[in-house]
Amino acid sequence: MYKKILLPTDGSEYANKAAKHAIWLARLNGAELIALNVIETSSLVGLPAEDLIVRIKEMLKEEGRKSLEKISDILKESKIEDECQKEVKLTLSTKEGSPSDIIINTVKEEGVDLIVMGTSGKHGLDRFLLGSVTENVVRSSQCPVLVVH
Template identity: 80%
Template sequence: MYKKILLPTDGSEHANKAAEQAIWVAKQSGAELMVINVIETSSLVGLPAEDLIVRIREMLKEEGQKSLEKISDMVAASKVEDPCQKDVKLTLDIKEGSPSDVIVKTVKEEGIDLVIMGTSGKHGLDRFLLGSVTENVVRSASCPVLVVH
């Protein structure tokens, strides 16, 4: 059914709930699970000191790495819970750019069959001003998108 599933994660509770679903779907279908964390760097451009930008970027990468390790731990725990299930081939990556653009680009470049992602949890003015990554992906992705609330 599915051969390659994309799970964007920011380490949030919503993303971790989506991860549970993505791991389950990957096991049931024998699909590869590609997990990405996207670092939003556009807000760093206006900062005056280059060394500050470098330090913030490194901090964001460390945070992203922790998010990816959490998913890796979840996959390992699911193997322990049910050793008879198929192994999940797991690919982890950190990318930089606009999250929705990077996710949609990854769908095209990697031949993704399904995106599973959490809701952002934004409401009201935040959503109006910033937009919703999930909403943009749902509108732009060339494959089905499963949104987990």
């Protein structure tokens, strides 16, 4: 049923829970899994020191790299638990910009037919039930969104 599944991740607990569901669905459907980390740089605009902006961007990139590495680890762990499972093609991607905009654009660019994401990330408040990025994606996406809590 699904051919490409998008897993936005920020390394949060909810994103890692979503990863387990996304991996299971990818195996079940023989789908490709795209793990996406978005580095939000809009909050850096207007900071006075250019070298400070560069250092913060590097820290955010490293944090994103670790988030994507965790997805690879979760995939490896799930493979060890059940060796009979289908292989999952995993693509790791990092992009800069507004998280919800990048997620929606990635869906269009990659031909994604399902998004699996956590209810809220580690950088936001647990606003009601959904984080702001998740809420924006649910409202704007042209494909189904599975939200994992």
